[in-house]
Every structure is written in C-alpha cells, then in structure tokens.
Amino acid sequence: MSGLLEVIDGGIGNSIQDTGRFGYRHMGITVSGALDSWLARCANALVGNAPDCAVIEIRAVGPTLQVTHGRIRVALAGELSATITRASGRSQQVAPWVSVTLFPKDRLEVAFLTGGTAYLAVSGGIRSPLQLGSRSTYQRAAIGGIDGQPLMSGQSLPCASQDHRQYHEYHSDPWSCAGGAACTVRVMLGPQHDYFKPQAIDTLLGCEYQVSAQQDRMGMRLDGPPLAHLTVQSADIVSDGVTPGCIQVPGNGQPIILLADCQTVGGYPKIATVISADLPLLAQMHPGQTLRFAAVDARQAKSALLAREAQWESWVGDMAFGVHNVAALYNDPTAAWDYVDDQSNEECDR
Amino acid sequence: MNSLSVPSAPRLLPLGDTAWTLEFGDKIDPALHARVLGLAGALALARESGDAQFVAVVDVVPTFRSLTVHYNPLLADGERLGEDLLHLAESAGSASQVGRQWVIPVCFDEEFAPDLDDLAKAKGLSRDAVIALMTGASFQVYMIGFMPGFPYMGGLPAELEVPRLASPRKAVPARSLAIAGAMCSVYPWESPGGWRLLGRTPVPMFAASEVDSPSLLASGDRVRWQSIDKSRYLEIEAAIGAGRFDRQSLLPGVA
Numbered sequence: 001m002s003g004l005l006e007v008i009d010g011g012i013g014n015s016i017q018d019t020g021r022f023g024y025r026h027m028g029i030t031v032s033g034a035l036d037s038w039l040a041r042c043a044n045a046l047v048g049n050a051p052d053c054a055v056i057e058i059r060a061v062g063p064t065l066q067v068t069h070g071r072i073r074v075a076l077a078g079e080l081s082a083t084i085t086r087a088s089g090r091s092q093q094v095a096p097w098v099s100v101t102l103f104p105k106d107r108l109e110v111a112f113l114t115g116g117t118a119y120l121a122v123s124g125g126i127r128s129p130l131q132l133g134s135r136s137t138y139q140r141a142a143i144g145g146i147d148g149q150p151l152m153s154g155q156s157l158p159c160a161s162q163d164h165r166q167y168h169e170y171h172s173d174p175w176s177c178a179g180g181a182a183c184t185v186r187v188m189l190g191p192q193h194d195y196f197k198p199q200a201i202d203t204l205l206g207c208e209y210q211v212s213a214q215q216d217r218m219g220m221r222l223d224g225p226p227l228a229h230l231t232v233q234s235a236d237i238v239s240d241g242v243t244p245g246c247i248q249v250p251g252n253g254q255p256i257i258l259l260a261d262c263q264t265v266g267g268y269p270k271i272a273t274v275i276s277a278d279l280p281l282l283a284q285m286h287p288g289q290t291l292r293f294a295a296v297d298a299r300q301a302k303s304a305l306l307a308r309e310a311q312w313e314s315w316v317g318d319m320a321f322g323v324h325n326v327a328a329l330y331n332d333p334t335a336a337w338d339y340v341d342d343q344s345n346e347e348c349d350r
Numbered sequence: 351m352n353s354l355s356v357p358s359a360p361r362l363l364p365l366g367d368t369a370w371t372l373e374f375g376d377k378i379d380p381a382l383h384a385r386v387l388g389l390a391g392a393l394a395l396a397r398e399s400g401d402a403q404f405v406a407v408v409d410v411v412p413t414f415r416s417l418t419v420h421y422n423p424l425l426a427d428g429e430r431l432g433e434d435l436l437h438l439a440e441s442a443g444s445a446s447q448v449g450r451q452w453v454i455p456v457c458f459d460e461e462f463a464p465d466l467d468d469l470a471k472a473k474g475l476s477r478d479a480v481i482a483l484m485t486g487a488s489f490q491v492y493m494i495g496f497m498p499g500f501p502y503m504g505g506l507p508a509e510l511e512v513p514r515l516a517s518p519r520k521a522v523p524a525r526s527l528a529i530a531g532a533m534c535s536v537y538p539w540e541s542p543g544g545w546r547l548l549g550r551t552p553v554p555m556f557a558a559s560e561v562d563s564p565s566l567l568a569s570g571d572r573v574r575w576q577s578i579d580k581s582r583y584l585e586i587e588a589a590i591g592a593g594r595f596d597r598q599s600l601l602p603g604v605a
Binding site: 264 | 497
C-alpha cells in the first residue's frame with residue numbers, strides 16, 4: 001500500500017539521500033548519498049526498511065511533514081527529537097531510536113540539529129523517482145530528490161503505508177561511532193603527499209585541527225597550522241580524480257576535506273585521504289570541534305571497515321521490536337492490537 | 351630522444367581505501383592522455399567480459415594525465431586490485447582515436463559572444479578570422495569535470511590562447527562556448543566563470559533524461575564547431591525544447 005507525506009516546511013539543509021549514485025563520475029556527476037551511511041542505515045532499520053532505502057538527511061533545521069494518506073511509520077536516528085501533533089490536536093514528543101506510526105493529518109515537526117547529521121526514515125523509504133540509478137539529491141546538477149531540489153514546502157513524498165495495524169514499534173540503543181571530544185580521524189597518506197615538505201606530514205599527524213563553520217555537503221574547511229607545499233608551484237596540480245575523504249590543500253596551507261557532493265576532479269594536491277570507516281565521523285562534527293589525524297595503511301583501513309560493519313550488524317541484531325505504541329493505539333479508535341509479524345512490511349524497490 | 355623510449359609504467363597512488371589513481375605524468379599532453387584512454391579502454395573490456403579481478407570497480411574517471419579507479423572496499427582486496435591495474439596498464443598501450451567525432455553548431459553572434467571582439471582586437475585578428483580559427487580546429491575532449499558535463503578540450507589554435515578574465519563573471523549563460531589558456535569548453539549550466547565567451551550552442555551538454563549518457567561528450571571524443579546564424583540557432587533550440595532533436599545528427603560520420 002502506498003503512503004504519502006506532504007512537506008509543510010522543508011527546514012534548512014535537508015535532502016533526500018540514499019547510498020549514492022555510482023557509475024557516472026566520468027561524466028562529472030558526483031556520488032552524493034548519505035554523509036553518515038551507517039546512521040542512515042540505522043534510521044531505515046528502525047522502520048523495518050532495507051538498509052539502502054532513501055531517507056531524509058537533516059543537517060540544520062528539521063522539516064515539518066504531514067501525512068496525506070496511509071499509516072506511515074517514521075523514526076529518527078541522530079541527536080535530535082521531534083514533535084507529533086495528532087489529527088486530534090494532541091501533541092507527543094518523539095525521541096530518536098524509536099519508531100512511531102503516523103496517521104492521516106498527523107503532523108511531524110523535527111527540531112533543530114545543533115550540528116552534525118541526522119536521518120529521518122519513513123516506512124518503505126522515500127519513493128521519489130530514481131534518477132541515474134539513485135534517489136540522492138544532487139542540487140548542482142538538479143538531479144535526484146524531488147526535481148533535484150532540497151526538501152521544500154509543497155513537495156509530496158511517496159512512501160509505503162503499513163499493511164496491518166502493527167501498533168508495536170522498533171527501538172534500539174543509540175548508534176555511535178563517534179570519537180568523542182578529541183576525535184581521531186584515520187587517513188591514508190596520498191595521493192600527493194610528496195607535493196608537501198616532509199614536516200607538513202608531521203604537522204598533519206601531530207597537530208590539532210578545528211572544524212570551521214565553512215562546510216556543506218561538498219566539503220569541510222579546517223583551521224590549524226598550515227601545511228607547507230614543497231614549492232609555490234606544487235600548490236597546483238593538473239586536475240586529477242578526487243573522492244570523498246580526500247584532504248586537499250590549497251596555497252594557504254589550510255586543509256579542506258571533501259565530502260559526498262564533492263567534484264569528481266580537483267586541482268589542489270591531496271596530502272591524505274580519510275578512510276571509508278571514518279567518513280561518518282566527519283558528518284558528525286560541529287564547527288569549532290577539534291580533531292586529530294592518524295595515519296594507517298591499507299590493511300588497517302580494511303580491518304577498520306570490517307569492524308564498523310560488524311558493529312552495525314551487532315547493533316541491528318540487538319534492536320527490539322514489539323514495543324507497544326500506546327499513543328498510536330489511543331489515537332486510533334478503530335485500532336485493535338494485531339500481532340502480525342512484520343515480514344509483510346514492504347521492501348523498498350531498489 | 352625521450353619520446354622514442356619505452357613509456358614508463360604509471361605511478362600507482364592511493365585515494366584512501368576506495369580508489370587508485372594511475373598517473374602517467376604530471377602535464378597536459380596528448381601522448382599522456384592517449385595512455386589514459388588506452389588503460390580506460392582495456393579496463394572497460396575486462397569489466398565487460400566479467401573479469402573477476404575488477405568486479406569491485408564502481409567508477410572509472412579519465413583525466414588529462416591519469417585514470418582514477420573507484421572501488422567498493424568491501425568487495426575488493428585493495429592492494430591486489432592496485433597490482434592488477436598496474437599489470438593491465440603495462441599491456442594496455444595507447445589509444446588516441448577512440449572517441450566519437452562530433453560536429454556541434456555554434457552561433458557566434460555578438461549577443462552570445464561578449465568576449466569575441468576583445469579577443470580579436472588583442473590578437474590583431476578580424477572577428478571572422480577568430481571564428482575561422484575556432485571552426486577550423488579539431489578539439490580533443492580530455493576529461494569531463496568541474497561540473498557535470500563540462501568538457502575540458504585541448505586543440506585550441508595557439509593564436510587564440512588567452513588567460514582567464516581577471517574578474518570572473520557572476521553568471522555565464524548556459525551553453526556558452528568558452529576558452530581559457532589553451533583549453534576550450536562549453537558551460538553546461540548558468541554558473542559563475544572566468545573563461546572568455548566566444549559564442550553559444552543550442553545543444554545541451556548535459557541532459558539527465560539521457561539515461562545512458564547524460565553528458566553529451568566523453569573523454570576521448572573529438573569536436574568541431576560549425577558556425578550557424580541566429581535563425582538556425584533558434585530553430586535547433588526550439589526542436590530540442592519540443593523533444594524533436596536527435597544527438598546522432600551531430601555525428602555526421604555515423605550513418
């Protein structure tokens with residue numbers, strides 16, 4: 001069964017994202033996709049979705065959505081909360097890490113996010129049109145999402161309605177892979193660390209860097225001790241390929257870490273690249289936060305990735321299902337407890 | 351002579367645990383680019399034939415002087431993949447005439463070409479001489495980047511080489527034909543930009559609706575510009591708007 005949500009207020013910095021758009025980088029089309037892919041998977045798991053369904057990525061001011069039709073299960077993953085105003089007028093606070101079922105005319109207002117990245121998943125995933133194999137919004141090329149745009153009022157978001165009256169919900173422990181206040185981000189040196197003076201490598205790996213307020217889905221500027229190029233000329237290269245996690249250093253010596261919406265090629269030398277296991281740490285950093293870099297080799301990067309995957313498997317294995325959603329029951333006078341197994345929940349179609 | 355010696359093996363450079371760059375050199379040079387295309391072609395063949403070594407590869411990006419191969423780290427032994435790519439590069443050789451041969455219409459009317467008169471004056475050429483140089487040359491697409499569908503093309507006649515504008519425009523109209531340094535391009539969308547604008551094509555450089563190839567051009571393609579007048583420009587623009595335009599008509603060598 002289909003469900004439909006209307007965007008009452010798009011908020012700020014919110015977009016539809018999935019696992020990304022692969023196979024088009026040679027045409028200049030970036031990968032996009034969730035900045036914190038494990039957290040997006042968590043949100044999906046909390047509504048019974050496959051891990052790669054499209055979700056709403058929240059970066060600043062959360063959106064307000066209203067159910068047009070269907071019974072729609074929603075869940076938040078991340079450090080933020082929401083308020084539901086039921087059709088009856090009654091209000092209810094929603095915490096992250098627990099699912100809630102919404103009914104027609106119910107309204108969900110997601111609060112501010114004080115930094116980092118959070119996800120809102122809906123049953124069945126956001127079923128906006130697939131474009132070039134993905135639903136991820138890439139605003140620069142106006143593809144993905146709804147008409148290539150960030151979330152904004154007036155948009156309709158197709159999703160799935162619950163087949164049965166499953167007034168029992170999911171809940172879990174918070175997912176966390178964050179490194180805490182003094183966060184260490186692991187990198188592999190290269191591809192152009194030989195364009196820098198040897199002491200620049202020591203600086204990168206030995207000093208603290210602050211996350212600046214200049215950041216978006218394309219990249220994140222850092223403030224800290226400058227990284228010296230070998231010569232003035234070596235601050236520019238003939239453009240070559242880049243990927244999310246690359247730490248490029250322009251002439252001023254201040255590093256910029258590329259993120260999911262980065263360009264496909266770039267003309268600044270890249271001193272090091274953040275390993276895939278630690279990319280989510282970047283998505284969760286607040287302006288002003290301090291980070292350090294540590295160098296690892298390919299084998300260590302692989303075991304870090306496998307450890308992160310194992311951590312996620314364990315998290316999803318511990319997730320509980322069957323928590324009674326008393327509020328939903330209270331709200332729907334026709335409801336009766338219906339202990340149908342959740343297997344009937346529609347899989348998302350990608 | 352260096353140019354006659356056996357080409358050196360590319361350098362294998364890691365981009366973290368999700369990509370390798372195979373770097374053939376550090377300059378913009380047609381010979382280096384031919385080696386990039388040679389490896390890209392060999393890798394495409396290996397992937398099409400279902401070669402298990404390369405199943406983890408998700409994106410292959412040719413640039414002026416290197417090939418970046420992105421892979422899924424969960425499906426690959428990264429170091430092994432790097433070695434396999436180096437071996438492939440040794441046997442791949444060069445490929446220069448691999449792409450399509452486009453003839454793309456451009457209107458050089460004043461309203462579309464705000465920098466044409468200045469360029470002609472600076473070079474001591476007539477307006478028509480600049481147009482003749484542009485339409486007489488064959489441009490080689492080195493890579494697509496900067497923005498989706500934006501081609502970096504070499505082959506600009508040396509008489510027309512010119513630095514970027516000292517102060518970039520806030521908004522370059524979409525489909526503007528532009529040059530800077532020894533490069534030529536067409537802006538796919540309206541965007542800020544500092545390249546010199548010499549004309550405009552009615553043909554979109556990027557169309558997401560073309561699922562197989564949203565970018566009109568690809569690395570390795572060759573392009574000739576065909577001068578058209580304003581009325582022809584408007585005709586083609588209208589045909590494209592109405593969905594009555596076939597990209598194939600820009601490939602005259604293809605029957």
